[in-house]
Amino acid sequence: MSTDTATAAPTRRDPTAPWPILQIRGLGVTFGGFQALTDVDLDARQGEVHFLIGPNGAGKTTLVDIITGLTKPTTGSVRFDDVELTGHKEHRIVHLGVGRSFQAATVFEALTVAENLDIAASFRMGLRGLLRQARGRRPEVAEALEVTGLHDVADRPAGALAHGQKQWLEIGMLLTQKPRLLLLDEPVAGMSPDERTRTGDLVRYVAKDCTVLVVEHDMDFMRRFADRVTVLHEGKVLKADATVAEVQADPVVQEVYIGRAKDDRNSVSRAAAATDTTTEETA
């Protein structure tokens, strides 16, 4: 397992590394008797790209839901920049600097690409300001158009975009908000290898001034773009805050996760998709 393809990722835990801006402690949640997360701890430092991996049903999306206020945890705390996030309304948490994307890209299909970005960028505006007509293009919107490569389709309805472009638009929308923590839920699902690379570059660009937590299945993608990795399995942390190499060398992780797709390491997502179906059935 070589990590030489990784772009500028620190490979050893660095004692001088910045202080963790996101601190999750003892997080647990139950859904009608089903323990979806148990005693989860997670640290993410300023400016790092932290990957959260684990088979389907491991609780990754649930964790993102809790950080962003969609789901209330049963126990534990989420501190972001020393502010407790649990208990706040979703939109309050966004104002505290936390943005998220969804597993299925959600953009506003009836609005144009530029309008999508403009709405995202205007989130600190009061009702009075919102009631005025938008004139011209905000600098954040122009930047996002450039970075995502959507400049040429800025005036097209977002509904007309290709799947990958929608995903980029969603990241671009978050980018205009200048968040300090970005949570991306499976951003490269359903993308071609080429599109994955472009998404990875985009994530790296975003991480210039922001901590990014990426939920992903794709091992190759993780190898190339992760700084640190946390592995989740059946709602518990299996491996906390490790390097890519450590994760790949870990026999337990191999067993529960990578081992499932021995024949074809890159088809983890496919194998995981199958497990998903079974969980749905029993739900």
Add this chain to the structure above:
Amino acid sequence: MNTSTDTTGAAKAAPAGGTGTPGPGWFKRRVIGTKADVVPRITFAVVAFLLIVVAPGMLTAFRLDLLAKYLVFAIVAVGIALAWGRGGMLVLGQGLFFGLGGYVMAMHLQLADAGPGEKPMFMSLTGASDLPGLWEPFRSPVFTLVMVVALPMAVATLLGLLVFRSRVRGPYFAILTQALAAAFVILLVGQQDLTGGTNGLTVSTFFGLDLAKNSDKLTLYFIVLAVLLVVFLIARQMVKSRYGQLLVAVRDGEDRVRFLGYSPTTVKVVAFATAAGMAGVAGALFVPIVGIISPTSLGIVPSIEMVIWVAVGGRVSMAGAIAGALLVNFAKTELSEAMPSGWLYAQGLLFILVVAFAPRGLAGVGDWWRENRDRFDRFRPGARTAAPASGAAAGEGA
């Protein structure tokens, strides 16, 4: 991916919209507008001319009265297009807000007719001794005019805050509004001493206007027209603003909006309350035009008819909603005179066909034309080059 910012691209992204300050080309930019604006502006001018000059000059007093009533309905329709077409909130209980505005106005007009310190006529018939406390404040014309808008908006805000906050949406919201309109009618009928029960409240004057006199009715017509214009402009401004885009965004992806840092509840409440305020104003104007407000014009069926107008005209288009209200009501008057039962079948069928197969309504015809114009132009000599389709998404024209 090439993430380096290319400078020419950034230059292209510089502000492109008109600045609105007078200067060379200002007249063309602001008054005549771009090519895309020409057709709506000409239409607007023609319609305005018809309503301001032609209709009062040509129509009999009876017809003009009917037209005034349709215009009142158009005010409700604009609100529904805003809440439902743009905001995705199917408001099936606008009769409630229409009724609140109407009863507030009727109470004042009855008190004004009765004179200072007197009770309205219907109360002496039912034998109530004192004027109920609820009626007292409506002696004041100012208070009445405020309440015509404020009361429906307050009720809508309260209901909206409760209902949207607990994420009741879609059909559930529709049913709750409908239930509320139904409960309101039951209350009106039940509290006969206070509301006149099924008979409702009748009026004969309107702030000094004698509603039996044709010249005063003409004044009333122009008042209605002016109010409709104001309502239309308010709605248009809302639709064209960022808020309007946000409203559409909430309609299509409430949760995405939530995680962009907005409270969808607030966004929805604003549109819902605005629609309620518009319905309230309409109700208040309905009273002098028709001379009576009673529960029959507010119940479930009238409330849903209001939605029919908007569906026919085009739910996302404010102008379409107005056209729909005028056309459907015109057709109703004409057809139900000729064959009362036939009209009810026609109305049901129209509703089914439009909603199921032409959800963009009449306004959709215009959009369809705009989107396909190039195809027709191609066959003409000297065809202009195809312009990039703008605003093609689901008929977002105001």
Add this chain to the structure above:
Amino acid sequence: MEQLLSQIFVGLSIGSILLLVALGLTFTFGQMGVINMAHGEFIMAGAYTTYVLQQALGDGATATAFLLAIPVALVVAGTMGLLLEVLLIKRLYGRPLDTLLVTWGVALILQQAARDIFGAQNVEVKSPGWLDGGTTLIGVDVAYNRLFIMALAVAATAGAWYVVSKLKQGRRMRAVMQNRQLAAASGVKTASVDRRTFFLGSGLAGVAGVALTQLGSVGPTLGTNYIIDAFLVVVAGGLGKLRGAVIAAVVLGLCNSLIEYWTEASLAKVIVFALIVAFLQFRPQGIVAQETRGLA
């Protein structure tokens, strides 16, 4: 005390009526998510079916006609529902608000049809002799027709419960409701399940219509008077939950009758509505909540 007991009986009676009119909705709305505004007109159709049967069988067979009306109304209203599903609702899959409006258009047409066929005047359906009068139970006067409606509500609910939880058809229905794609992939013919669900739900509306003939005369707007209450029962009870609908119907019936006793009828309606909105504040999913995820 007797007054209170009597109000409770009235409440239970209202509750049983609510349950009957809402039962069909727990299938069409609850299981399939279809807001069928013509449900009220299927109730009306059931009521008119009773009337037509009585007319056809003559004076001597009032009771026979009435009992016969129950299965016939089920088939008549069920068939109407089936046609509606096949002709319109199927095409509007994924557009719940449009479905609501379209079915309302259908309701308008059906009402007018009833007016043209049976006249705008209400018609009377005769009660079978054994439903006239009443008896006294623990000091409370109970009318036989009210008791009959309660019994019918219980029987219909039991029947519906049996179909849903014991028959293969019911299992398919639940499978389709929980995961349409998965059910389709596992070989369930979802279109045919939808049709049957709709037949059953609409048929139950017809049965409710037969019961309603015992409470008053039958007119074209009979269904409209009940449709909102029926939907509120389903919303408050929790979607697609038979148990929730039963609880909601009984509770709403009792609330209605007790509040009416303390205040008066028109205020009671408004207060009950306010209670429902307040209740949805802390339980938006209804009494019996369905475990769902908001977002993927």
